[in-house]
Amino acid sequence: LVVTGQLDRESEPQYILKAEARDQPTKGHQLFSVTDVIVTLEDINDNPPQCITEHSSLKVPEDMPLGTVLTFLDASDPDLGPAGEVKYILVDDVHGTFRVDPMTGALSLEKELDFERRAGYNLSFWASDSGRPLARRTLCHVEVLVMDVNENLHSPHFSSFVYQGQVQENSPAGTQVMVVTAQDDDSGLDGELQYFLRAGTGLEAFSINQDTGTGGEVHGEAGPGGQ
Known part of the structure; x- marks a missing residue:
């Protein structure tokens, strides 16, 4: 019994064959015997992980x-x-x-x-x-x-300590008075700014959009690092 083809244990680990032996009579019927032949392949390291x-x-x-x-x-x-x-x-x-x-x-x-x-x-x-x-x-x-994890390490800071502006007393609603800018050195949502008027005189006469900084009598706009 000899090998005539390619063997691969991973795809076919064992072969079961039938072997037959026959006599060669000069007269009468030919007689034979059959046996099982089991061939088990031994593994070699032929596959990388x-x-x-x-x-x-x-x-x-x-x-x-x-x-x-x-x-x-x-x-x-x-x-x-x-x-x-x-x-x-x-x-x-x-x-x-x-x-x-x-x-x-x-x-x-x-x-x-x-x-x-x-x-x-x-x-x-x-x-x-x-x-x-x-x-x-x-x-x-x-x-x-x-x-990124929002650490919120930095407070917003305005580019000027005091903002001063003038507006005529007969200005219609929506007139822009000035641009207020602030920055926040945090990244992501921690660095996005909103604006509010929280104290002072004349709160009923002026307003600011908290998201865009526009609207009313005052326009506030975020600088780099905020909106």
Whole structure:
């Protein structure tokens, strides 16, 4: 019995054949006997690990506590024994910001994230089997997107301590008197401004639109960082 075709244990681990032996009589009927032949393929390390998701992405808020498991890196290897056991190794540790457990693939956070400093990380890791004499490995990727958390650290500030303007006493309603500008150094919603008239004389004679800063007798408009 010899091999005449390509064998692959992962697709066909065992073959069951029927073998027949026949005599060659010079006279009379030919006699024969049949037996089963079972061929089991032995595994070799012919498959590298395969990334379950070749390129995956996850979103992580910047205030995620240290030590949190962000995801589990995952790869599969159809080989048997050590040749099918996958270990995980980060190609670069991004200054120690992340850590991966080589046995479980657990990707955890080791250093604080800061959206303003860095909004994302493209991580690469080796998924390697333990085959002998030669181990096989595959390079996989995961993208970590840092999500901004509104910290609201900065108070709005006006570009001038005092605004002065003049308007004629017979001006109709809606006349613009001046532009009031303020800024807020926070990002996102924390940096969007609204305007209000909250104290002073003549509140019944003047108004300001809290969202756009327009309308009534006074027009207020946000500068960079606000609206």
